[in-house]
Every structure is written in structure tokens, then in C-alpha cells.
Amino acid sequence: MTEAHSQALSAKLAKNRLYQDCFKYMQSDSLALPTIPDVSVKIRRAINEPNANSNKIARVVQIDPSITARLVKISNSPLYRGRRKIESCPEALTRLGLKAAQDIITAFALKAVFNAKSPVIRRKMQELWAHSSYVAAISAVFAHKTPGFDPDRAMLAGLIHDIGVVPILAYADRQPEILANPTDLAEAVRELRSPIGVQIVRKWDFPSDFEDVIIHAENWHRDSGETASYSDIVMISQLHSFIGKIDIKQMPKLDELPAYKKLAKGNLDADLSINILDQAKDEIEHIRQMLT
Structure with missing residues (x-):
């Protein structure tokens, strides 16, 4: 960014009250951040108990019949069947394993965070959730087909990649x-x-590499080293989620990106990657339905 461009941007942001307010409250650590859903906290606490087992955890999960039903459904999905x-x-x-179940249950519960009172902001929250859940579903499928990755963790990572937008929308909802x-x-x-997204995942005590997910979600040409990451x-x-929604000329070429080359090197089939929305559309749609 040139100095002139930087000065022009600063001048625009100085007139943007939404930015100024959110930045001020973020800097003072007083911006209202979303709270992780209660069921996720209870599950995490139960799983970390020394004598945790599936029957004991099930008693906690079954407090929420909706999450119980979706947990059973995903255990029969192509990802885990x-x-x-x-x-x-x-x-x-x-079948899922307790750690995987924790990530999956958190993903299911997160939809409650994407909510607002005013019709305009509620619609924007719904659009944000639709995008995030679509990215989450594609991430889970990629992780399922790439050695060394857990689909459940990839799904949760995809779901929170734009979580920093939620407090901004929530502030606008109140003002x-x-x-x-x-x-x-x-x-x-x-x-x-x-x-803001980094503040949230730290507050929620999520894995530290989820901070990288948020920071680099649109850093297309980033090269983080030889090993692929979430x-x-x-x-x-x-x-992939932008295909058909954004002019292809505005998108970087997939096979030229360092991240793509690392995933392909890990035996992800190149044709599958390019055509994943067609070849795995049923699997992706199945996960999206469970999330929504």
C-alpha cells in the first residue's frame, strides 16, 4: 500500500463511526464479544473429567435433543460412516471419539451466536452464517480426503474464520x-x-492455530512453510465457496497458490480439488444441512 493510499484510507476510516467505535472498544478490551454456547462449555468440562466416557458424556449431550439428533446423523454420514x-x-x-465430538457439538451450537434483532442486521447475520457454514462443509470434505487432518476440526475452523464480523454486526444492531x-x-x-476474531478465539480458549485461520483466511498467496495447515x-x-458467485477473473488461480500446492502434495487429487463442488456436492450439502 502506497503512502497516499494509506492516508486516503485513514481519512475514510476517521469518518466511519462504526469503525471508530468498534476499534476503540476493541483496543480497550470492552467490545461485547459473543459467548460460547453453554452446551459446548458443559461438553468440554465433561470430556476433560478424569473418568469421562461415552455414556457419561451422552447424558450431558442429551439435554439438547436437536444436537443429539445431529450428532447421530453425522456419525452415519460419509465422513464417519x-x-x-x-x-x-x-x-x-x-464412533466419533470424544475430542471430535466436542468440536462437532461446538460447531452445531455456534449458530445461536449469529443472531440480531433488527431485520437488516439479522439478514446480514444469516448471510454470514450461510457463508461460514458453506466454507465449513467444504473444509470438512477437504480434510476428510487429505491425510493428516481431522474433518471435525476443519469444519469448526471453517465455521469460525469470519467470527470477528459478529461483534461488528452486533454493535450495529444496537446502534x-x-x-x-x-x-x-x-x-x-x-x-x-x-x-476481533483473534480476541474471540482466545476468549473461547480455542486452539492457537485457529488464530492463523482467522488472520489468513483471505491471504491467498501466503506460504506458511512445507507443511499444510488448517x-x-x-x-x-x-x-471454492466463491465459485459461481464472484467473477473468476477476480479470483487467484488455485493451482498457483502455495496452500493448494501443499494440499495437492499431500495426495489430494487435483481433479477432485478443482471439481469438489460437483464431485462432493451431496457430502457438502449433508454437512450444511446438519449445521443449519
């Missing part, structure tokens, strides 16, 4: 007059989604 059909919560937890200029929201999101999977998945 075994020789026999799973029909109970303890069986689902045994409707602040959105007089439609470009103000886009500018605030562009500048603040990463630092941030690489989420970034490539996000590019």
Missing part, C-alpha cells in the same frame, strides 16, 4: 443509526474482522 448404522448418542460418541453509509460496514469488517484448508475452501 462405519459398517453398521448408529442409533444412539453413546454409540455416536464412541441502527450508525449505518447511514452502506460502505461503513464493509470498511469496518475489512479492517477489524481479524483482530488455515490452508480453510483458505482454499473459501475460494
Whole structure:
């Protein structure tokens, strides 16, 4: 960015009250951040107990029938399906593993965070959730087909890659007059989604590499080294999510990106990657439905 461009951007942001307010509250650590859903906290606490087992965890999970049903459903999905059909919560937890189940349950519960009162902001929250859940579904499929990655963790990583936008929308929801200029929201999101997102995953005590997922979700040409990471999977998945929605000329070429080359080197089939939306569309749609 040239100095002139930087000065012009600073001048624009100085007039953007939404940006200024959110930046000020973020800097003072007083911006209202979303709270991780209660069911996720209870599951994490139960799983970390010394004598944790599937039956004990199931009793906690079954407090929420909706999450129980979706947990059983995903244990029978192509991502995890075994020789026999799973029909109970303890069986689902045994097949998935307790750590994987924790990530999956957190993903299921996160939709409650994407909510607002005003129709305009509620619609934007719904659009954000639709995008995030689509990226999450593609990330899970990529991880399933790439050695060394867990689909459940990739799904959760994809789901939170834009979590930093939620407090910005929530603030605008409480201050409707602040959105007089439609470009103000886009500018605030562009500048603040990463630092606010990092604050959230630290507050939620998520794995430290999820910070990289948030920071580098759109850093297309980033090369983080020889080993592929969850941030690489989420970034490539996000590019796939734009197919058919954004002019292809505005998108970088997949096979030229360092992240793509690392994933392909890990035996991800090149044709599958390019055509994943067609070849794995049923699998992706299955995960999206469970998330929504």
C-alpha cells in the first residue's frame, strides 16, 4: 500500500463511526464479544473429567435433543460412516471419539451466536452464517480426503474464520443509526474482522492455530512453510465457496497458490480439488444441512 493510499484510507476510516467505535472498544478490551454456547462449555468440562466416557458424556449431550439428533446423523454420514448404522448418542460418541465430538457439538451450537434483532442486521447475520457454514462443509470434505487432518476440526475452523464480523454486526444492531453509509460496514469488517476474531478465539480458549485461520483466511498467496495447515484448508475452501458467485477473473488461480500446492502434495487429487463442488456436492450439502 502506497503512502497516499494509506492516508486516503485513514481519512475514510476517521469518518466511519462504526469503525471508530468498534476499534476503540476493541483496543480497550470492552467490545461485547459473543459467548460460547453453554452446551459446548458443559461438553468440554465433561470430556476433560478424569473418568469421562461415552455414556457419561451422552447424558450431558442429551439435554439438547436437536444436537443429539445431529450428532447421530453425522456419525452415519460419509465422513464417519462405519459398517453398521448408529442409533444412539453413546454409540455416536464412541464412533466419533470424544475430542471430535466436542468440536462437532461446538460447531452445531455456534449458530445461536449469529443472531440480531433488527431485520437488516439479522439478514446480514444469516448471510454470514450461510457463508461460514458453506466454507465449513467444504473444509470438512477437504480434510476428510487429505491425510493428516481431522474433518471435525476443519469444519469448526471453517465455521469460525469470519467470527470477528459478529461483534461488528452486533454493535450495529444496537446502534441502527450508525449505518447511514452502506460502505461503513464493509470498511469496518475489512479492517477489524481479524483482530476481533483473534480476541474471540482466545476468549473461547480455542486452539492457537485457529488464530492463523482467522488472520489468513483471505491471504491467498501466503506460504506458511512445507507443511499444510488448517488455515490452508480453510483458505482454499473459501475460494471454492466463491465459485459461481464472484467473477473468476477476480479470483487467484488455485493451482498457483502455495496452500493448494501443499494440499495437492499431500495426495489430494487435483481433479477432485478443482471439481469438489460437483464431485462432493451431496457430502457438502449433508454437512450444511446438519449445521443449519
